[in-house]
Amino acid sequence: MLKLTDFDYHGKTVLFRADLNSPMENGRITSDARFRAILPTLEYLLEHGAKVVVATHQGRPYSGDFSTTEEHARVLGELIGREVEYVEDIFGKYARERIRAMEPGEVLMLENLRFASEEVKYVPLEKSERSFLVRKLAEVIDLVVNDAFATAHRSAASLVGFARVKPLIPGFLMGREIGALKKAYESTEKPRVYVLGGAKVDDSLRVAENVLKSGRADVILTGGLVGHVFTLAKGYDLGDANIEFLSKRGLIELVDHAEKILDEFYPYVRTPVDFAVELDGERVEVDLLSDEKALFDRYPILDIGSRTVEKYAEILGNASIIVANGPMGVFEREEFALGTIGVFRAIGESRAFSIVGGGHSIAGIYLYGIEGISHISTGGGAMLEFFAGKELPLLRAFEVSAEHFGGKA
Structure with missing residues (x-):
C-alpha cells in the first residue's frame, strides 16, 4: 500500500x-x-x-x-x-x-x-x-x-x-485499523477469545465459523441476539416472547447454521447461563435452568445475567487476544447495561491485546467511560467481514x- x-x-x-x-x-x-x-x-x-x-x-x-x-x-x-x-x-x-x-x-x-x-x-x-x-x-x-x-x-x-x-x-486512521485487525487475526498467542454480541447474527456466525475452522480462535463468547441464536441451537427454550421476536427479525432460520458450527466446535462456543428481563419495571435475572425461565414466555430478554458476566470475565482475564463486536443487551437502558459494561470492563482490565468494534459497542464504551481497550475500531460491519475471512x-x-x-x- x-x-x-x-x-x-x-x-x-x-x-x-x-x-x-x-x-x-x-x-x-x-x-x-x-x-x-x-x-x-x-x-x-x-x-x-x-x-x-x-x-x-x-x-x-x-x-x-x-x-x-x-x-x-x-x-x-x-x-x-x-x-x-x-x-x-x-x-x-x-x-x-x-x-x-x-x-x-x-x-x-x-x-x-x-x-x-x-x-x-x-x-x-x-x-x-x-x-x-x-x-x-x-x-x-x-x-x-x-x-x-x-x-x-x-x-x-x-x-x-x-x-x-x-x-x-x-490515512493514519486506516493504517491503525488495518494494523490492529491483522495483529489480532494473525496472532498465534493463546488463548484468543472472540466476543460476539449485538444484532448482526448472520455476520457473527460467519466470523465464528471462520476463526474456529482456521484455528484463529480458542473460545467464542456470545451475547445479544447472537447469544440467543446459539442458545436455541444448543437446545434450550427461550420462551414464546423471545422466539416470536427472533422470528419477526428473520433470525430463527439462522439457528440451523449455528447448530452446524456447534456440531464441530461445541466446547469452544459459550452461551449465557442466565438472562435479565423486565418485570414490573425492575431488572429480574433468570437462570436458564431454573423454573423461572417460564418468564421468557411473556417477557423479552434484555441482557445477559450476572453469573454469565462473571464466567465471561474469568475467561477474558486469562486471554492474550480479544476481539469483540456488539453489546450483550439493550445497553441504552441503564438497568440492562450491566452485561455490556461488565464484559467490556473485563476486556479493558485484561492483559490482552484487545479490539472492540461496532457502533453500539463504541457508544457503550464512551457512555460508561470504559478504559484499557487496546484498539476501538470505527467499523463494525467492516471488522466483521475482515474476521469472517472476506x-x-x-x-x-x-x-x-x-x-x-x-x-x-
Whole structure:
C-alpha cells in the first residue's frame, strides 16, 4: 500500500474520503467520535500545505438520519479551529469551480455522497472508475486519501473508483485499523477469545465459523441476539416472547447454521447461563435452568445475567487476544447495561491485546467511560467481514493503486 508520509501535498488538491456518518437528532450530530478519529490525517494534510476536499456519506435514502453535510462541516470546523466550507454539490460544475478556487490550507465539505445515485449502488472497481463521480472529480484533484475504514467492506465509486485514476492512499486512521485487525487475526498467542454480541447474527456466525475452522480462535463468547441464536441451537427454550421476536427479525432460520458450527466446535462456543428481563419495571435475572425461565414466555430478554458476566470475565482475564463486536443487551437502558459494561470492563482490565468494534459497542464504551481497550475500531460491519475471512474491497483497491502508482510519489 502507498504511505501517507511518502507524498508531497504542498499546493495539491486532496480528496479526503472519510466516514463521518454519525448519529443525528433533530438535524444535529450527537457524537463526534468519527470526526475526532480522522483529525490526525486531516491535520497532517493541512500542515503540509494541502487543499482538502472532504467527502463523506450520511445515512441512507429515506432513513431518519439521511441529511445534508452542512452540519458535518460545522462540527469539523469547530474541531480544527478553521472554517470548513459546505458546498451544496458533489461533482457538478459548482463543486468543481469551488475546488479549483481553493488555496492551500483550506477545507471544503462536499454534499452527502449518497445524494449521487452512483454512490448508492455497489459495483466492482472496474465499473466504479467509469462513474461520473470519479471522472468529474478526477479533473480537479491530485490525490485521494481514504480514512473511511467503516465502509471498507463496500465497493462504491468514492471508495474504490479512484484506485487507478489517482493515487489512493490510506490515512493514519486506516493504517491503525488495518494494523490492529491483522495483529489480532494473525496472532498465534493463546488463548484468543472472540466476543460476539449485538444484532448482526448472520455476520457473527460467519466470523465464528471462520476463526474456529482456521484455528484463529480458542473460545467464542456470545451475547445479544447472537447469544440467543446459539442458545436455541444448543437446545434450550427461550420462551414464546423471545422466539416470536427472533422470528419477526428473520433470525430463527439462522439457528440451523449455528447448530452446524456447534456440531464441530461445541466446547469452544459459550452461551449465557442466565438472562435479565423486565418485570414490573425492575431488572429480574433468570437462570436458564431454573423454573423461572417460564418468564421468557411473556417477557423479552434484555441482557445477559450476572453469573454469565462473571464466567465471561474469568475467561477474558486469562486471554492474550480479544476481539469483540456488539453489546450483550439493550445497553441504552441503564438497568440492562450491566452485561455490556461488565464484559467490556473485563476486556479493558485484561492483559490482552484487545479490539472492540461496532457502533453500539463504541457508544457503550464512551457512555460508561470504559478504559484499557487496546484498539476501538470505527467499523463494525467492516471488522466483521475482515474476521469472517472476506476480502475487503477498499483494502484491495489500496493494493491495486499501489501496484499502479508505485514509485510515482
